[in-house]
Amino acid sequence: MFKVENVKKRFGGVQAIKGSNFEVPENKITALIGPNGAGKTTLFNIITGFIKPDEGDVYFRGQRITGKHPFEIANMGVSRTFQQVRLFKYLTIFDHLRMADDNQDTKLFKNLFARQKVDKEAYEKVLEQYGIERGLDALASELSYGQRKLLDLAMAQRKQHKILMLDEPVAGVNAVIQERIENYLLDLKQQGETILLIDHDMKFVRRLADYVIALDAGVVLVDGEPEKVLTDKRVLEAYLGE
Numbered sequence: 001m002f003k004v005e006n007v008k009k010r011f012g013g014v015q016a017i018k019g020s021n022f023e024v025p026e027n028k029i030t031a032l033i034g035p036n037g038a039g040k041t042t043l044f045n046i047i048t049g050f051i052k053p054d055e056g057d058v059y060f061r062g063q064r065i066t067g068k069h070p071f072e073i074a075n076m077g078v079s080r081t082f083q084q085v086r087l088f089k090y091l092t093i094f095d096h097l098r099m100a101d102d103n104q105d106t107k108l109f110k111n112l113f114a115r116q117k118v119d120k121e122a123y124e125k126v127l128e129q130y131g132i133e134r135g136l137d138a139l140a141s142e143l144s145y146g147q148r149k150l151l152d153l154a155m156a157q158r159k160q161h162k163i164l165m166l167d168e169p170v171a172g173v174n175a176v177i178q179e180r181i182e183n184y185l186l187d188l189k190q191q192g193e194t195i196l197l198i199d200h201d202m203k204f205v206r207r208l209a210d211y212v213i214a215l216d217a218g219v220v221l222v223d224g225e226p227e228k229v230l231t232d233k234r235v236l237e238a239y240l241g242e
C-alpha cells in the first residue's frame with residue numbers, strides 16, 4: 001500500500017527521522033511502534049502530506065506522493081485520525097459525520113447547508129455501532145475524551161478510503177472503550193481493510209496486528225510478525241531506555 005524510502009526529517013537541532021525505509025502491506029493491520037519521540041507521528045504526517053520530508057520519498061500503490069497536499073492524499077484514499085483529536089467545538093456530531101461522508105474539503109460548506117437531505121436514522125445507527133452515547137445534536141465540545149476518539153474513528157472510517165491510519169486510537173481511553181475499539185478494528189480486519197496504526201500498548205498490538213514495525217528515531221529496528229518483533233532484544237531495550 002505504502003512504500004517509505006529513505007525518508008529523513010530534522011526539526012531544528014533534532015534529527016527526528018534519521019532514514020526510514022518500510023512498506024505497509026494491503027489487507028492487514030500494521031502497527032508502528034516505538035518509544036515516545038521515536039518519530040511515529042512525524043512519519044504519519046509525512047505520509048499524509050502534513051509535513052514535507054527533507055529527503056526521501058513516499059509511494060502510495062506505486063505512485064509517488066511526496067510533496068502532495070494533505071487533501072490530495074486524502075482524496076486518493078488515505079483516511080487518518082490524529083493523536084490529538086481534531087474536531088470542531090461548535091459543530092455537532094451530526095455535522096461531523098456529514099463532513100466525513102464527503103472527503104473533499106471544498107465541499108465542507110455545501111455539506112453543512114445540505115443537512116435536510118441526510119437520513120438521520122443512518123447516523124443514529126452509526127452512534128449505536130460505535131457506542132457513542134450522545135445524541136446527534138451534541139456539540140463536539142460536550143463529548144468526553146473517549147467519545148471524541150470514537151467519533152474521530154467513525155469519521156475516518158466513513159470517509160472513502162483504501163487505508164485507515166490511526167494515531168494511538170486507544171491512548172487515554174477507559175478499558176470499556178478500548179475493548180470496543182479493539183473489537184471494531186478486528187471486524188474491519190475481517191472485512192479486508194488495510195489499517196496502519198500507531199500504538200504503545202503491547203497487548204493491544206499483539207491482539208490486533210499482523211505485521212509490526214518497530215522504530216527508533218524513525219529508523220526501523222525490526223519488522224515482522226508481532227511475536228518476533230515484540231520479543232526482540234533491541235525493541236525491549238528501546239522501550240526500557242525510555
Ligand SMILES: Nc1ncnc2c1ncn2[C@@H]1O[C@H](COP(=O)(O)OP(=O)(O)O)[C@@H](O)[C@H]1O
Binds near residue numbers: 012038039043
Ligand atoms: N513540529 C515539531 N517541531 C519540533 N520538533 C518536533 C516537531 N514534531 C516532532 N518533533 C520532535 O520529533 C521527534 C519525534 O516526534 P513524534 O513524531 O511526535 O514522536 P512519536 O509520535 O513517536 O512519539 C521528537 O523528538 C519531537 O519532539
Ligand SMILES: [Mg+2]
Binds near residue numbers: 040042
Ligand atoms: Mg505520536
